[in-house]
Amino acid sequence: AAQTVQMTVQPGDPKVQVSKHIYGHFAEHLGRCVYDGFWVDEKLNVPKQGRIRMDIVEALRKIKVPNLRWPGGCFADTYHWHDGVGPTAQRPNMLNMWWGNNLEDNSFGTHEFLELCKLLGTEPYLAANVGSGTVQEMAGWMEYLNSNSNTPLVMERRKNGHPEPYGVSWWGIGNESWGCGGNMTADYYTDVYKRYATFAHNYPGSPPLKKIVSGANGDDANWTETCMKKIPLNMMWGLTLHQYTLPTGSWTGSKGKATGFSEQEYFNTMRNCLRMEAIVTKHSAIMDKYDPQKKVALLVDEWGVWTDVEPGTNPGFLFQQNSLRDALVAGTTLNIFNNHAERVRGANLAQAVNVLQALVLTDKERMLLTPTYHVFDLYQVHQDAQLLPLQFTSPEYVMGAEKIPALNASASKDKNGVVHISLVNLDTQKSQKLETALAGVNWKSVSGRILTSPKVNDYNTFEKPNTVKLASFNGAKKRGEKLAVEIPPQSVVVLELK
Ligand code: AHR
Structure with missing residues (x-):
């Protein structure tokens, strides 16, 4: 696993x-x-x-x-x-x-x-x-x-x-x-x-x-x-x-x-x-x-x-x-x-x-x-939100003899105290499980949106303009004080915690 x-x-x-x-x-x-x-x-x-x-x-x-x-x-x-x-x-x-x-x-x-x-x-x-x-x-x-x-x-x-x-x-x-x-x-x-x-x-x-x-x-x-x-x-x-x-x-x-x-x-x-x-x-x-x-x-x-x-x-x-x-x-x-x-x-x-x-x-x-x-x-x-620096070690996305970090992310807190975390999983096969601790953030619930598609080279055409589109994301949960997320392969997810 x-x-x-x-x-x-x-x-x-x-x-x-x-x-x-x-x-x-x-x-x-x-x-x-x-x-x-x-x-x-x-x-x-x-x-x-x-x-x-x-x-x-x-x-x-x-x-x-x-x-x-x-x-x-x-x-x-x-x-x-x-x-x-x-x-x-x-x-x-x-x-x-x-x-x-x-x-x-x-x-x-x-x-x-x-x-x-x-x-x-x-x-x-x-x-x-x-x-x-x-x-x-x-x-x-x-x-x-x-x-x-x-x-x-x-x-x-x-x-x-x-x-x-x-x-x-x-x-x-x-x-x-x-x-x-x-x-x-x-x-x-x-x-x-x-x-x-x-x-x-x-x-x-x-x-x-x-x-x-x-x-x-x-x-x-x-x-x-x-x-x-x-x-x-x-x-x-x-x-x-x-x-x-x-x-x-x-x-x-x-x-x-x-x-x-x-x-x-x-x-x-x-x-x-x-x-x-x-x-x-x-x-x-x-x-x-x-x-x-x-x-x-x-x-x-x-x-x-x-x-x-x-x-x-x-x-x-x-x-x-x-x-x-x-x-x-x-x-x-x-x-x-x-x-x-x-x-x-x-x-x-x-x-x-x-x-x-x-x-x-x-x-x-x-x-x-x-x-x-x-x-x-x-x-x-x-x-214009306040930057919240992140600390984590990314898993690797391996291709032949080469590897790159599979996961990248950034987070910020807006003027209403709402925290947003944007997560990108570059791996085309593996999802990424995350457990996140948030120092000093008061939050009760998490919601999110995701952009992904079955193939990494999928695109929108004038005939089919919604092949790659946003969807709501349900893969994030509050577990105790921590945030548990599973980010699907080849996807961009933005979470909102408030
Ligand atoms: O964006 C296209 C071109 O790329 C710009 O004109 C130039 O500044 C750059 O080389």
Whole structure:
């Protein structure tokens, strides 16, 4: 019989919260994320406000999106914001050089994005063009959005229909500046960053800017070290990190299929996904050296599964299906972020709609919620709740000569004292028995929800949109003062104790 895992839920530190911003999302002008995703043809027969697709908005409101990053990604360093304001018919076309060489008509611009954020009830997170733009262009965007003085840019904003300043405070200064954002060295970028940040002004009446440094690629310690050493702490609010999970682990050749993969491929994907723990730990340790008080947030503002595109789709559109495996990656990654809440205070899944590890897929009028969406639904209870650290030794999930921890988890206590524990069992065969002691928690009953499916490569289609769906979970009991749980194979479970 399987051994019972002994887990303890620690009281934690009331000052350490799981920032809701860990649950952020990302909408790039890429493939069908914005155009034919959030922003549709006037003639498409779906509920719309203007051209914003409201069935998507409604689905995302349910999972509470704390922030939305836009307009890229790589696209951001080619984007000229001024092309996307003013009367739509007068906006110039541009070529989306990064993503499929698509002709972009700029009909979705700053005002449309901020309208979308308002409908979603979310914080806008803008990425300024550092790679091919100018300091003046970025500073002008900030003035246009946040100032209330009678400058030409502010008067233009008013004329374009928004009399009051928008007060946008989240600003990424560049994106992947080591790659598509300009192929800079870390040394060079830090100088560029300081130059841009100097002219990123606060305006009276608008919230102070949260200036965000374009951070490392995966485990590139030198990038983080250089940024932390050379940029004064009071010049940055956050520093980013991009880390994707590729099933094959390789950027060249096949990245692996999104569906129809073997258990070995599933295992490899989870092994690659679990690298996030070591990577976040490594960057956090470097940041601790220069910023022991943890003033600067680490934002993993691009993460998720990146597979080969669906056969027959444009390779530049990064459209991929989403299976139970994606849900297990999401549950695992969010547990890692929660457990690093002291330093990781933001993250953005790539991307919200029709691109990479999407929450929502659409096909003309049809829309489906992916297994990943359901994980964000389950985990929303952690947003802004107090982190409760966990102690346990995970059983192993063994595949040939390799093994990974089968079980991962995180826990938090919300403002009403309700405790939530999210548990992920990666093993495809074995369930995991848990006995949990909770120090200082007053609780009478436990309930839960589960996401699982008979096959780890099951997924939702437009014909069968509910193959992988949430169900209530009855496998947790109160036994004396302890919590006894049996977590089924390949599942994500979130328990509520109150
Ligand atoms: O999310 C897709 C792309 O991945 C982004 O544009 C870029 O920043 C990253 O390389």
